[in-house]
Each structure stands twice: as C-alpha cells, then as structure tokens.
Amino acid sequence: MIAVEGLTKLYGDITAVSDLTFTVEPGKVMGLVGPNGAGKTTALRCMSGIIPTTHGRIEIEGSDLRDDPLAAKKLLSFFPDEPRLFDYLTVRQHLEFTARLYQVRDAVARSRELLDALEMSDKADALPAELSRGMKQKVALACGFLHQPRAMFFDEPLTGLDPLAIRRTKDLIAQKARDGAAIIISSHLLHLLEEVCSHVLILKRGKKIAHGTLDEIRAEHREGGRESTLEEIFIRLVGEDAGK
Amino acid sequence: MSAPVNALGYLVTRSLVNGLLSRLRRLRQPKYLLGAILGAAYFYFYFGRLLGGSRMPWGTGGGPAAPHRPEIGAAILFVATIVLSWILPASRAAIGFTEAEIAFLFPAPISRRTLVIMRLVKSQAALLLFSAFMTLISGRFHLGSEAWLRVGGWWVIMNTLNMHRLGASFALQRLRERGMADGKRRVFVVLAIVAFAVLVEFMRRRLPTPPDLTAALSGRGNVMDYLVQVLHTGPLRQVLAPFKLIVAPNFAHDAATFLRALLPALGIMALHFIWVVRADVSFEDASIEAAKKRAAFLAARGRGELRARGKSDKARTPLWRLRPTGFAPLAFVWKSLLKSGGRRTLGRWAAFFAVLASGAFALGRVDRLTHPLIVTAFVIGGGCYIALLVSFVMIGQHSAAQLRQGIAAMDLLKTYPIPGWQIALGELAGPVLLGSLMQWCSLCIGLMLLSIAPPLHSHLGIIAAIGGGIALLLPTFNLSTAILPCAGALLFPGWFRPQENAGPGLENTGMKLILGTAQLLAVVVAMIPVAFFGAVAWFAFGKITALTEWRALVAGGTAMLILAMEAGLGIAWLGSLYDNFDVSSEP
Incomplete structure (x- = not known):
C-alpha cells in the first residue's frame, strides 16, 4: 500500500506539490494526471524517495520513507520517463547490478524469466547503444520488476513505445496489480490510463483538484446526463492549462 | 553498507572492461585503427620525453637556497583553494552522479551516507589518474621509484581538497536552509579573514621582528625569499602548519620521509572523510539538476555545439525581418x-x-x-x-x-x-x-x-x-x-x-x-x-x-x-x- 499524507515540495518560494493526501491499496492502479508542470514528476520522485519532501508523510507498506528509508525503498520501484542506462553494462549486467543493490537471492532465474517475458533474451549481452528506445524501456522495466516491489511508480511509461510494446507494458502493469502491487502511473495518454487505472488523481499547479475511482470521477463530472470520458473531464478541469 | 559498495565495485569494473572491449572491437575499422596508432605515437612523443627524464619547462626546481619555498607555496595554494570553496559556491550542494546512477541508485535501498561514500570511492580512479598526470607534467617520472611517492602525495592533496570542497558545500547548504543568504555568507568569510589580519597586526609587538621589506623591494634582497621568511616565521607559520602537513608527502625525497609525512596527512584526510559522511544534507535535488545539465552539455558537445542551451535562453531579436520570398541562403x-x-x-x-x-x-x-x-x-x-x-x-x-x-x-x-x-x-x-x-x-x-x-x-x-x-x-x-x-x-x-559515442581516447x-x-x-x-x-x-x-x-x-x-x-x-x-x-x- 502507498499512503501519502500532506505531501508538499517547495523549491525556494515555488510550490511544486502542495498538501497531497491519498492512498493506493494493494492491487490498485492510480493514474496521476495533470498538465505539464503540474508537479507529477516531482510528486513521483518524492514518493519513491529520490528527492526529500519538504513536508508530509509517505508510507510504503507501513514503512515510513523518512524514518526508515531503506526498508521502504526495498519495497518500491521507480520507472523514469526516459530509460537511463549505464553505457557500458550489458542488459544482463544491468540486472546483475540491480540484484546486488536489492540483494535478490534468486536473481538469475528471475532475470531469465523477465527477459523471456519481455522478449529480450536474445539481447541479454547487448550494450545500451545497440538497443532501440523501446528495448531500453524494457531493460528499465526488467530491472524495476526484479526485486518484486510492492509499490511501483511509473513516469510516462508508454511514451515512445510502439503499439505492441504499449500493449505488453499495459498487460505487465495490470499483471503486477493483480499480483498485489500498489501502482501509480503518470501519463498524458488518458484513454490508455482509462484501460489500466482503477483510480485517478488530477493535479493542477501542484494541487489535487480531483481524486477517486474512475466511476466516481465520471459520476461527479457528468454533463448533460451523459457520462464523460477522462479526457473530457481533464480538459474541463484543467481548462486553460491543458495546452501549455 | 557492503552490498551497495559491492554493487558499485561491480558497476565500475564491468563498465571498465566492457568499455575497453568496445574500444578494441572498434579498432577493426581502419579509421579508428589509424587514429589509435597516430594518437599513441603523439602521446608517446609528447610524454615519452618526460618518462625518459626530461623536465617540462615549468617543472619544479626547488634549489637548496630556499628549501621551504615550494612547500610554503603549495600550502598557500591549498589555503587559497579552501578559502574559495567557502566564498564562491552559489548553487545548492550537489554530488556528481550520472543520470543512470541517479535512476538506479537514488530509489534503491541505499542510505544518503552510503551514496556519499560510493561517490567518494568512485572518484578515486579519476583522482589517481590526475595525480599521475600531475606528477608526469611536473617532470618527476625521471625520479624512478621516487615518482610514485609524488603520485601518493598528489593523491592525498587532491582527495583532501575534494572532500573539503564537498564538506564546505554541505555546510553552506545547511546555512542556506537556515536562512543565510549567499551574499551574507561571503561577507562573513571575508570579514573573518580581515579580522584575522587585524588580530595579527594588533599582536605584532609581541611577535618576532619581521624581515626587512625595504631591502627586498629595493633590489638588495629577493622578494620571494622575503615572503618565505615571513611565512616561515611568526604566527603565519602556525597558521600554515596544518596545510603544510597535507602537502608535505609531496615533497618527501625518500620512502622513510614520505611515510613519516603521510601519517599526519592521512589523519587530516580521515577527519575530512568523517566530516563529509556525517553531514546529513539534502543533495538529491541539486544532484539531479547537475546530472541533467551535464547530460545536456555532453549531448550538445556531441552535436558540435559549444554549450548546451538552457531554459534561461531568452527569445532573441533578429537583426532584420526576414521576408517570405527572396534568395534562400x-x-x-x-x-x-x-x-x-x-x-x-x-x-x-x-x-x-x-x-x-x-x-x-x-x-x-x-x-x-x-x-x-x-x-x-x-x-x-x-x-x-x-x-x-x-x-x-x-x-x-x-x-x-x-x-x-x-x-x-x-x-x-x-x-x-x-x-x-x-x-x-x-x-x-x-x-x-x-x-x-x-x-x-x-x-x-x-x-x-x-x-x-x-x-x-x-x-x-x-x-x-x-x-x-x-x-x-x-x-x-x-x-x-x-x-x-x-x-x-x-x-x-x-x-x-x-566524440558522439566514444568520448576522448587515443x-x-x-x-x-x-x-x-x-x-x-x-x-x-x-x-x-x-x-x-x-x-x-x-x-x-x-x-x-x-x-x-x-x-x-x-x-x-x-x-x-x-x-x-x-x-x-x-x-x-x-x-x-x-x-x-x-x-x-x-x-
């Protein structure tokens, strides 16, 4: 479970994220949406312990990220928007390195399974320079899944992928949720989020402007007796910021 | 802590081996092979002379007439670098991680302290290489086995400086978090130096008589010798003492002297290490920003641009309004x-x-x-x-x-x-x-x-x-x-x-x-x-x-x-x- 209470992040006088409170139960997927600069990436980075929060409390499966960061971080994975890999480590070596960081005992077998599932087995000895962007994304996914995290944070995971890779990634995320992980996905691809997410949180200028299950959000923002799509609700709520 | 450090060791060694193999494989292409041969020849003829015993024109001479001169000079340079590390920094404390390191290490179960240690460990290869390079260009490889003492001496100096800079940036970050503006801090450091100078002047009468400056200036003496005398006597001797301890191994001429000088220098280095790893300061935000800037700079260099374009670039006004028709060039x-x-x-x-x-x-x-x-x-x-x-x-x-x-x-x-x-x-x-x-x-x-x-x-x-x-x-x-x-x-x-894919090399x-x-x-x-x-x-x-x-x-x-x-x-x-x-x- 991911529990966030009063998450606030300030950069000097600028408030990037303001007083964010929510929980994501195991097996649930929450979509984090908002216009560019709304604070989505900052919020995800705070929740995954990459950057410290200014105020607020974040718990991963009951472990407080501030008081016991190592225990909390063992249970989470962060997937950045751009897969950033080490220039001179092969795909297999990336997994070996990650296994060492998280002390994954059955890493060899699990790496093999993941590479098979992501159809990367034939690229196990390739360096990042030999991989396409989609393949690099798959390496990042494999590394993130290796230690079987209970909380996952995806920052624009579908950008730059081909339709097949998008389908596979969505299936993988859904599978991880079925296995009991709590997942937060930030994306601009709203119609795809509608397929994967059980909950949605809409951010505008760092503040929560809507939060709930997809059905709750749709019911709350019905227009003319007709149920709106997430895209229509988003445009209505963020208004003038949407195109920026 | 051993798991992350082991992981770092794995990362460094595998990256090194794969990088070397990748470069060697590239030599199958004639252009790289020819380039490597010429590059090796260039380095051999340029630095080979030094390995053979010549000195660069700026190599240290250190004559018997002024035995303390190089040591005092080095100590003063050290002091100046340290003072600047307290005055100059204007940005938040950042540690030099790459974007890949940030992506893998920051969300991993690694404490902030371990991250700092990992970075210090990782910097050792570069510091050793730099120490060897400094020894080489100061023409000391002609000294044979003694040259390695110099490498060790340089390594102590560079490591202490590196850790001091990091420790200073952490301390300044803490001051900033407590509300002290950069301008105020600079004034404070300068005032502290001035206060010290005033104190020395105030106590002048109790101190030994300084050497005759007029004789040095009028040409009857040597200005450098005068400075050495001033810095080697009186209160400045005590002020420079810890700094001289750090640079002392670099001036040892035999293994016994080197070892004697090394112990106190390592002690000071160890104190710096403790200071840096115990400082629990938030460096993550600034490190991410610095990594992004560095990646943008490298990408710009790969494209042949002189600098990366940042967000701070403003829209520019053209010299004239371009008409939609006319000569295309x-x-x-x-x-x-x-x-x-x-x-x-x-x-x-x-x-x-x-x-x-x-x-x-x-x-x-x-x-x-x-x-x-x-x-x-x-x-x-x-x-x-x-x-x-x-x-x-x-x-x-x-x-x-x-x-x-x-x-x-x-x-x-x-x-x-x-x-x-x-x-x-x-x-x-x-x-x-x-x-x-x-x-x-x-x-x-x-x-x-x-x-x-x-x-x-x-x-x-x-x-x-x-x-x-x-x-x-x-x-x-x-x-x-x-x-x-x-x-x-x-x-x-x-x-x-x-340079796009390879970086520098022979x-x-x-x-x-x-x-x-x-x-x-x-x-x-x-x-x-x-x-x-x-x-x-x-x-x-x-x-x-x-x-x-x-x-x-x-x-x-x-x-x-x-x-x-x-x-x-x-x-x-x-x-x-x-x-x-x-x-x-x-x-």
Whole structure:
C-alpha cells in the first residue's frame, strides 16, 4: 500500500506539490494526471524517495520513507520517463547490478524469466547503444520488476513505445496489480490510463483538484446526463492549462 | 553498507572492461585503427620525453637556497583553494552522479551516507589518474621509484581538497536552509579573514621582528625569499602548519620521509572523510539538476555545439525581418545571426569594438604617450592580433561545426526545395560573415595602434594599404578554409563525429591529428595560386606605378578574386556533396 499524507515540495518560494493526501491499496492502479508542470514528476520522485519532501508523510507498506528509508525503498520501484542506462553494462549486467543493490537471492532465474517475458533474451549481452528506445524501456522495466516491489511508480511509461510494446507494458502493469502491487502511473495518454487505472488523481499547479475511482470521477463530472470520458473531464478541469 | 559498495565495485569494473572491449572491437575499422596508432605515437612523443627524464619547462626546481619555498607555496595554494570553496559556491550542494546512477541508485535501498561514500570511492580512479598526470607534467617520472611517492602525495592533496570542497558545500547548504543568504555568507568569510589580519597586526609587538621589506623591494634582497621568511616565521607559520602537513608527502625525497609525512596527512584526510559522511544534507535535488545539465552539455558537445542551451535562453531579436520570398541562403544567414545572439548580443559586440576603436583613435592623437598608456596600447593591440591569428583557424572550425549540426538535421534539409549549393552557402555564410566582421574590427584597431609606434610614422600609407589588402582577402579566405572541414564532414561523417559515442581516447586524438594536418595541407595548396597571382599582380602593377600602396591594394584585390573563384568552386562542390549525401550512411 502507498499512503501519502500532506505531501508538499517547495523549491525556494515555488510550490511544486502542495498538501497531497491519498492512498493506493494493494492491487490498485492510480493514474496521476495533470498538465505539464503540474508537479507529477516531482510528486513521483518524492514518493519513491529520490528527492526529500519538504513536508508530509509517505508510507510504503507501513514503512515510513523518512524514518526508515531503506526498508521502504526495498519495497518500491521507480520507472523514469526516459530509460537511463549505464553505457557500458550489458542488459544482463544491468540486472546483475540491480540484484546486488536489492540483494535478490534468486536473481538469475528471475532475470531469465523477465527477459523471456519481455522478449529480450536474445539481447541479454547487448550494450545500451545497440538497443532501440523501446528495448531500453524494457531493460528499465526488467530491472524495476526484479526485486518484486510492492509499490511501483511509473513516469510516462508508454511514451515512445510502439503499439505492441504499449500493449505488453499495459498487460505487465495490470499483471503486477493483480499480483498485489500498489501502482501509480503518470501519463498524458488518458484513454490508455482509462484501460489500466482503477483510480485517478488530477493535479493542477501542484494541487489535487480531483481524486477517486474512475466511476466516481465520471459520476461527479457528468454533463448533460451523459457520462464523460477522462479526457473530457481533464480538459474541463484543467481548462486553460491543458495546452501549455 | 557492503552490498551497495559491492554493487558499485561491480558497476565500475564491468563498465571498465566492457568499455575497453568496445574500444578494441572498434579498432577493426581502419579509421579508428589509424587514429589509435597516430594518437599513441603523439602521446608517446609528447610524454615519452618526460618518462625518459626530461623536465617540462615549468617543472619544479626547488634549489637548496630556499628549501621551504615550494612547500610554503603549495600550502598557500591549498589555503587559497579552501578559502574559495567557502566564498564562491552559489548553487545548492550537489554530488556528481550520472543520470543512470541517479535512476538506479537514488530509489534503491541505499542510505544518503552510503551514496556519499560510493561517490567518494568512485572518484578515486579519476583522482589517481590526475595525480599521475600531475606528477608526469611536473617532470618527476625521471625520479624512478621516487615518482610514485609524488603520485601518493598528489593523491592525498587532491582527495583532501575534494572532500573539503564537498564538506564546505554541505555546510553552506545547511546555512542556506537556515536562512543565510549567499551574499551574507561571503561577507562573513571575508570579514573573518580581515579580522584575522587585524588580530595579527594588533599582536605584532609581541611577535618576532619581521624581515626587512625595504631591502627586498629595493633590489638588495629577493622578494620571494622575503615572503618565505615571513611565512616561515611568526604566527603565519602556525597558521600554515596544518596545510603544510597535507602537502608535505609531496615533497618527501625518500620512502622513510614520505611515510613519516603521510601519517599526519592521512589523519587530516580521515577527519575530512568523517566530516563529509556525517553531514546529513539534502543533495538529491541539486544532484539531479547537475546530472541533467551535464547530460545536456555532453549531448550538445556531441552535436558540435559549444554549450548546451538552457531554459534561461531568452527569445532573441533578429537583426532584420526576414521576408517570405527572396534568395534562400539569406534565411540561413538570418538564422545563424539569430543563433549567435541576435540584435542584443551583436549590438554589445559592436559597442565593445566601437569603444576599443575610439580608445585606439584617442591614443593615436596623444602627443607624448606615458608608460601606462603604452602598456594599454600594447595590451589592446596584442589582444587584437592574437584574436586575428586564432580566428584564421577558428572560423573554419566553427563553420564546420555549424554544418555538422546541419548534417544531424539532414532529413529536414533534404526536404527543402533548394539546390545543395544554396544550403552550403547559407550554412557557411553566417559564421564567415560574423568572423570576418570581427577580424576587420580587430585588424582596424590593431593597425591604428601600430601606427602610434614612432618608427612606423613614415610608413603609415603602406601599413594602411597592406591592412586594406588583408581585409579584402579575409572573407574569401575564411570561406575557403571553412569549405574543407565541411566537405570532410560530408564525405566522412564518421570521422568528424567521433566524440558522439566514444568520448576522448587515443583513436580520437589520432583522428583529430589526421584531420588537422589534412586541413592545413589543403589550405597551403589552396593558397599557392592565390599567392602566385597576387605576386604577378604586384610585379605587373609595379611597371605602371611605383606607389607601394596601390600595388598592395591591387595585389590584394587580385588574390581576393582568385580566392573567391576557389570558394565558388568549393561551394559548388559542397552543394553536390549535399545533394548526393546518403543520410543512411554511418554517422
């Protein structure tokens, strides 16, 4: 479970994220949406312990990220928007390195399974320079899944992928949720989020402007007796910021 | 903590082995093999002399007359670096991680303290390499086994400095978090230094009599010896003592002395280590920002740009409004001038040159130049001529870099409905125009200042004529020198962009040497007909008039015509290369 209470992040006088409170139960997927600069990436980075929060409390499966960061971080994975890999480590070596960081005992077998599932087995000895962007994304996914995290944070995971890779990634995320992980996905691809997410949180200028299950959000923002799509609700709520 | 450090060891060793293998595999391509051979030869002949026993001109001498001089000098440099690390920093505390390290390490179960230790451990390879390099360039490898003592000495110094800088940045970050502004902190540090100086002055009477300064200044003594005496006696001796302890291993001449000096230095280093790893300061935000900037810088360098474009870049005002119709290459010139800063930056440069030119003109009107005015004229004039000399090489290189960026966008360029020669002309004309304008300004100011030298007063006409001839030649000369590297970039794109995937290395150094030599040879060959026809015009016109001024101008004009013809042919050639460039060829 991911529990966030009063998450606030300030950069000097600028408030990037303001007083964010929510929980994501195991097996649930929450979509984090908002216009560019709304604070989505900052919020995800705070929740995954990459950057410290200014105020607020974040718990991963009951472990407080501030008081016991190592225990909390063992249970989470962060997937950045751009897969950033080490220039001179092969795909297999990336997994070996990650296994060492998280002390994954059955890493060899699990790496093999993941590479098979992501159809990367034939690229196990390739360096990042030999991989396409989609393949690099798959390496990042494999590394993130290796230690079987209970909380996952995806920052624009579908950008730059081909339709097949998008389908596979969505299936993988859904599978991880079925296995009991709590997942937060930030994306601009709203119609795809509608397929994967059980909950949605809409951010505008760092503040929560809507939060709930997809059905709750749709019911709350019905227009003319007709149920709106997430895209229509988003445009209505963020208004003038949407195109920026 | 052992798991993350083990992981780091794995990362470093695997990256090193894979990197080396990758480079070795690349040597199967002849261009890299040739580059590697030439690069190795270059390094051997450049540094081999040092390994064989020669000293670089700036190698330390350390004569017996002043046994403390180098040690005290090194300690003072150390103090200065440390003081600056408390005064200068204006940004938040950041640790140098790469983007990949941040992506993998920051969300991993690794404590902040371990991250700091990992970074310090990782920096050891670079510090050792730097220590060996410093020993090498100070000509100490001729000392045999003693040289390794120097490497050890440098390593202690560099490590302590590195940790002090990091510790200072952490301490400053904490001060910032408690609300102390950077300006206030700088004032505080400067005031502390001044207070110390005042204290020393106040206690002066109780201290030993300082050496006689007037004797040193009047030439009866040596100023350096005086400084050494001051720093080696009295309170400054105590102040410098800890710093001298850190640099002492670097001045040991045998293993026993080295070991004796090493212990206290390592003690100070260990204290720094404890200070840095115990500082629990938030460095994550600033480290992410620094990594992003570094990645942007490397990407920009790979594209041949001098610097990365940041968010701080503001929209620029073009020099003129570009009409939608007209000669297409002018659009490239317009874009190039905009890229160079637009109206505001170019206006500043114009103002700068106008001030210099006014100064040079005013100096020329002064009847009796005083010593400071002569020095000023010498500095400005010297600067202009140096800039002129450097520009002969730089403009060609800069134009080639501009064109390389064009190659990166070749997909787009190929869709434009204009012939290749117009693209080539447009891409080159911008930097050539700007470069030529700067050269004219430098030449004009340089000639004005040259004319104030009394021996040249009677030759002002000739000086002006030669200057005019050179000025005529410059634009076409720049265009001609730019064509060859551009053609090279189109003919062998892989040779001209080695840094994109490889970084520095023997093979890249060798390839740069090959390209530099080829460019120099081509310029020499291109200048042969120019010099020939220029000389013919000089002598032929000599039969019509004896006036040297006119002969110089006619010779310059003829040479310019020949150069312009060569440049025209070059642009046509570049155009055909553009038209036939295969975008799928190896980058």
